[in-house]
Amino acid sequence: MEGNGSPAEPPATAPAAAAMIEHKAYARIGLLGNPSDVYYGRTISLNISNFWASVRLEPSSDLVIVPHPTHDLVKFGSLSHLVNRLENEGYYGGVRLLMATCKVFNKYCEEQGIELHNNNFSLSYETNIPRQTGLSGSSAIVCAAFSCLLDFYDVRDKIGVEMRPQLILNAEKELGIVAGLQDRVAQVYGGLVYMDFNKDSMHKCGHGNYMQLDTSLLPPLHLIYAENPSDSGKVHSTVRQRWLDGDEFIISSMEEVANLALEGKTALLEKDYAKLATLMNQNFDLRRRMFGDAALGALNIEMVEVARRVGAASKFTGSGGAVVAFCPDGPSQVELLENACKKGGFDIVPVKVVPSLLNEIDIRTLSSKIA
Numbered sequence: 001m002e003g004n005g006s007p008a009e010p011p012a013t014a015p016a017a018a019a020m021i022e023h024k025a026y027a028r029i030g031l032l033g034n035p036s037d038v039y040y041g042r043t044i045s046l047n048i049s050n051f052w053a054s055v056r057l058e059p060s061s062d063l064v065i066v067p068h069p070t071h072d073l074v075k076f077g078s079l080s081h082l083v084n085r086l087e088n089e090g091y092y093g094g095v096r097l098l099m100a101t102c103k104v105f106n107k108y109c110e111e112q113g114i115e116l117h118n119n120n121f122s123l124s125y126e127t128n129i130p131r132q133t134g135l136s137g138s139s140a141i142v143c144a145a146f147s148c149l150l151d152f153y154d155v156r157d158k159i160g161v162e163m164r165p166q167l168i169l170n171a172e173k174e175l176g177i178v179a180g181l182q183d184r185v186a187q188v189y190g191g192l193v194y195m196d197f198n199k200d201s202m203h204k205c206g207h208g209n210y211m212q213l214d215t216s217l218l219p220p221l222h223l224i225y226a227e228n229p230s231d232s233g234k235v236h237s238t239v240r241q242r243w244l245d246g247d248e249f250i251i252s253s254m255e256e257v258a259n260l261a262l263e264g265k266t267a268l269l270e271k272d273y274a275k276l277a278t279l280m281n282q283n284f285d286l287r288r289r290m291f292g293d294a295a296l297g298a299l300n301i302e303m304v305e306v307a308r309r310v311g312a313a314s315k316f317t318g319s320g321g322a323v324v325a326f327c328p329d330g331p332s333q334v335e336l337l338e339n340a341c342k343k344g345g346f347d348i349v350p351v352k353v354v355p356s357l358l359n360e361i362d363i364r365t366l367s368s369k370i371a
C-alpha cells in the first residue's frame with residue numbers, strides 16, 4: 001500500500017546482508033552413550049523445544065558483540081553480590097562464545113577459500129536454557145550464532161551440514177572447554193539422531209556418521225532439572241586426562257558406554273522400551289563409576305535417585321544438572337515421579353522433541369543420505 005509521506009520501500013535488489021537475521025538453537029538431551037562422544041564413541045541424542053537460545057545478527061557499521069544484560073553481568077549491587085554471582089555461575093557468559101564463533105567461522109572460510117564480504121554486524125543473544133545444567137546451553141548459543149553467520153555471508157551451501165558440528169565444537173575448544181560432538185550434532189540436525197564417532201570416519205572425513213531416526217520411536221520422556229550450575233569443561237577434564245594417559249578402566253568403560261547407544265538404536269527401532277530403560281540406567285551407573293560422586297555432585301545424583309525410587313529409568317542429559325527419566329509403567333508412574341520431584345525441590349517437565357531442522361539447501365550439502 002502506498003501512503004503519502006510513507007518511507008519508500010527498499011529496492012528489491014537490496015543486498016541480503018542488509019536484513020536482520022535471527023536463529024534459534026534448542027537444548028539437547030543425551031539419551032544414550034554420552035559422554036563417549038568425547039572419546040570416539042556413539043550416542044543417541046535429541047533436540048528439545050522446551051528450552052532454546054536465540055542469536056540475532058543486525059548489520060552495523062562496527063562489528064559489535066553485545067553483552068547480555070544478565071548473563072554477562074558487569075554491574076553489581078555490592079561486593080557480596082559480585083562474589084556470589086561468580087561462585088554460582090563462574091566468570092563467563094556468552095560473549096566469549098560469540099567471539100570464538102566468529103573466529104572459528106572466519107578461520108574455516110579462509111582455509112577453504114570461501115570469500116566473505118566486508119559488511120559488519122552486531123551479534124546479541126538470549127537464552128532460556130537453564131544455565132550450565134548439561135542441556136547444551138553453551139553450544140546452543142554457538143550454534144545459533146553460527147547459523148546467523150552462514151546466512152549473513154550466504155555460505156550455507158559451502159559449509160556442509162556434517163562439518164558444522166565440528167566447527168561449533170571448535171569454538172568451545174578455542175576457549176579450552178572440554179566437550180564432544182553430540183550436542184552440536186543434535187542442534188544442527190534437530191530431531192533424534194544416532195551418532196557414531198568412530199576414529200576411522202573422524203580422521204578420514206573430519207566428522208562422524210550421523211543418522212536421523214524417526215522421533216515417533218521415542219516413548220514419553222521427562223526432564224528433571226535444578227538451579228545448580230556446574231562447569232562441564234571442569235567436570236570432564238580429569239576423566240579426559242585419564243583417558244589420554246591410557247587408563248584401562250576409563251578406556252574400557254567408555255567403550256561400554258558407546259555400546260549402549262548401539263544397543264539402544266536397536267531397542268528404539270524395535271520399540272523395546274524395557275531394554276531402553278535398562279540401557280539408560282547402565283549409562284548413568286558407568287558414568288558414576290568413571291567420574292566419581294564428588295565430581296558429579298550430590299544434588300545431581302539425588303535427581304537420578306529420585307527417579308529410580310519410583311522405578312523410572314534415569315541418567316544425566318549431559319555432564320550434570322539435568323536428568324532424563326523414562327517411566328516404563330506409564331502415567332501412574334509419571335504421577336509418582338512428578339510428586340517425588342516436587343517434594344525434592346526439582347523441576348520436572350515432559351520432553352517436547354524438535355523435528356528435523358535441516359532445510360533443502362542443508363540437505364543438498366550432505367555427503368551421505370540421512371535415514
Ligand SMILES: Nc1ncnc2c1ncn2[C@@H]1O[C@H](COP(=O)(O)OP(=O)(O)O)[C@@H](O)[C@H]1O
Pocket residue numbers: 071090092093094095096097127129130131132133134135136137138139177230231232233318
Ligand atoms: N546460559 C548461559 N548464558 C551465557 N553463557 C553461557 C550460558 N551457559 C553457558 N554459557 C557459557 O558457556 C560456557 C560453558 O558452559 P557449559 O558448562 O558447557 O554449560 P552447558 O551445560 O549449559 O552447555 C560457560 O562457562 C559460559 O561461558
Ligand SMILES: O=C(O)[C@H]1O[C@H](OP(=O)(O)O)[C@H](O)[C@@H](O)[C@@H]1O
Pocket residue numbers: 030034035036037038133134135136137138178179180181182183232316317318319320
Ligand atoms: O558429559 C556429557 O554427557 C556431555 O557434556 C557436555 O555437554 P554439557 O551440556 O555442556 O554438559 C559435552 O559438551 C558433551 O559432549 C558430553 O557428551
Ligand SMILES: [Mg+2]
Pocket residue numbers: 136137138139179232
Ligand atoms: Mg556445554
